[in-house]
Amino acid sequence: LGSGKTATIRIPVAAGTTSPAATIPAWYYNTATGLWVEDGTLTLAGTAPNQYYTGTVTHFTTWNADKVLDTTCLTGKVVDSAGVAVSGARVEAQGQGYNGISTAYTNSSGNFDIKVKALASVILTASTSTAQSQSSVVSTSGASTTCSAFNTGTATLTLGSATSTVGSAKIKLTWGLNPSDLDSHLTGPQSGTTQRFHVYYSSKGSLTLAPFAALDVDDTTSFGPEIITITQFTAGTYKYSVHHYSGSSTISSSPARVELTLNGSTRIFTPPTTTGGTNTVWEVFQLVVASDGTVTVNPLNTYTSASASAVSKQVASFDEYYLFNNLPKK
Numbered sequence: 395l396g397s398g399k400t401a402t403i404r405i406p407v408a409a410g411t412t413s414p415a416a417t418i419p420a421w422y423y424n425t426a427t428g429l430w431v432e433d434g435t436l437t438l439a440g441t442a443p444n445q446y447y448t449g450t451v452t453h454f455t456t457w458n459a460d461k462v463l464d465t466t467c468l469t470g471k472v473v474d475s476a477g478v479a480v481s482g483a484r485v486e487a488q489g490q491g492y493n494g495i496s497t498a499y500t501n502s503s504g505n506f507d508i509k510v511k512a513l514a515s516v517i518l519t520a521s522t523s524t525a526q527s528q529s530s531v532v533s534t535s536g537a538s539t540t541c542s543a544f545n546t547g548t549a550t551l552t553l554g555s556a557t558s559t560v561g562s563a564k565i566k567l568t569w570g571l572n573p574s575d576l577d578s579h580l581t582g583p584q585s586g587t588t589q590r591f592h593v594y595y596s597s598k599g600s601l602t603l604a605p606f607a608a609l610d611v612d613d614t615t616s617f618g619p620e621i622i623t624i625t626q627f628t629a630g631t632y633k634y635s636v637h638h639y640s641g642s643s644t645i646s647s648s649p650a651r652v653e654l655t656l657n658g659s660t661r662i663f664t665p666p667t668t669t670g671g672t673n674t675v676w677e678v679f680q681l682v683v684a685s686d687g688t689v690t691v692n693p694l695n696t697y698t699s700a701s702a703s704a705v706s707k708q709v710a711s712f713d714e715y716y717l718f719n720n721l722p723k724k
Contacts, residue, residue: 400450405436405459407445408493409570410617414438415461418447423456430458443571463494466512466534467541470549472500472520472527475625479504480553483520488619490515490531490611512537517611517619518544518551523658524561525553528601529610529621554601554625562625563656563681563689565634568618569648573641576650578620579717580607583630583683593622596722601625614639614724627689632681635698636665637721638674645676645697652678656689666695674698 395401407414420434436447436459447459472483483500487510498508500520510516514534520527530551532544543549554562567578580593582605591605599608606626613620622634636652638645645665652663665676675698682690 395451395453400452401454402448403436403451403457404439404446404448405457407438407440407447409443410493412491414445418459418461420447420449420451421458421460422451422453423458425455430460463492464512464537465509466536466538467507467509468516468518468532468534468544469505469507469541470518470544470551471504472506472551472553473504474525474553475555477552480520480522483522483551483553485518485520485551487516487518487532490517490619507541510534517621519564520551520553521564521655521658522553522561525555526562526564526623526625526655527551527553528608528623528625529564531611552601554606554623555627561657562623563627563654564624565622566618566653566655567620567636567650568653569616569645569650570643571616572643573638573645573648574616575614575639575641576618576620576645576648577637577639578609578622579635579637580609580622580624580632581717582607582632582681583628585628592717594721595724604628627681627683627687629683629685629687632683633694634678634681636676636678638676639721639724650676654679654691656681656691661691663693663695666697 416438417435419432420436421430421432424431436449439448440446472480474480481500481502485498485506485508487496487508491514492511496509498506500506512534513536516532518530518532569576577595581590584591593599593607593609595612599605601608607624610623611621646667650665654661663678677694677696679694680692
């Protein structure tokens with residue numbers, strides 16, 4: 395910008411933000427020092443869900459709209475499936491009612507302290523390169539520098555199995571404002587039987603007993619996340635699908651996003667675009683588990699339109715035609 399000149403910038407409000415503040419500090423990135431510098435204030439404008447922060451600046455660089463959070467501290471312990479403390483495990487706190495992530499690592503005794511937003515809801519998880527813990531939803535206390543146990547029980551995050559071939563896994567679904575409710579569905583093999591389990595909102599499963607898979611976090615009011623954790627695999631084929639439960643928009647335009655974390659890496663799945671029709675079920679991927687525990691990921695990325703006429707088909711109880719036409723009401 396020329397000397398004495400200004401320009402107007404607009405920064406969209408992050409998806410999932412509830413009750414955004416009327417004003418927010420503006421920050422720019424100083425490339426010389428590597429620090430963010432607070433410089434002025436931006437004002438909320440627009441109409442939800444298309445709101446943004448706007449204001450004037452006197453120079454061009456990387457700008458950010460951010461409010462330093464009032465924080466509190468959570469403490470806990472990470473153990474493996476045998477109850478032994480795990481050092482160096484990564485602990486993550488993801489805001490459920492706000493946009494933000496903080497991380498920490500366990501010490502030699504498996505203990506951790508992690509800063510989170512005060513008076514908020516956060517999702518706490520732990521992981522290593524081969525194992526995932528359950529996801530624990532925590533309501534935090536007021537601003538404090540003193541760490542408190544993240545729940546009233548043992549305040550422990552327990553990792554799933556970690557074998558030489560594959561460990562546990564986590565599946566996270568997020569989406570936009572509309573549809574208001576997308577649901578995670580996982581089917582898989584049951585050891586010693588030809589029947590298959592079905593983990594979803596009405597049958598949330600278990601992480602310590604068969605099927606060793608559970609819907610940890612459920613969401614019915616837009617954005618998500620919904621999280622399914624698998625702590626132990628059984629040989630056979632697992633299938634993960636997303637069901638459009640309510641809302642006028644489509645799965646693809648929401649937009650929906652699925653993150654599969656397995657063996658220390660994360661794969662991202664986004665739904666195929668559609669030009670019309672009723673696409674109520676997004677079949678995302680299969681996990682094919684060999685007898686030695688090796689897991690192969692088979693992307694599906696296709697739609698199934700569940701319809702009333704499909705109920706009459708002679709299908710197995712775990713087939714999508716049956717599943718999504720015989721769901722209990724919430």
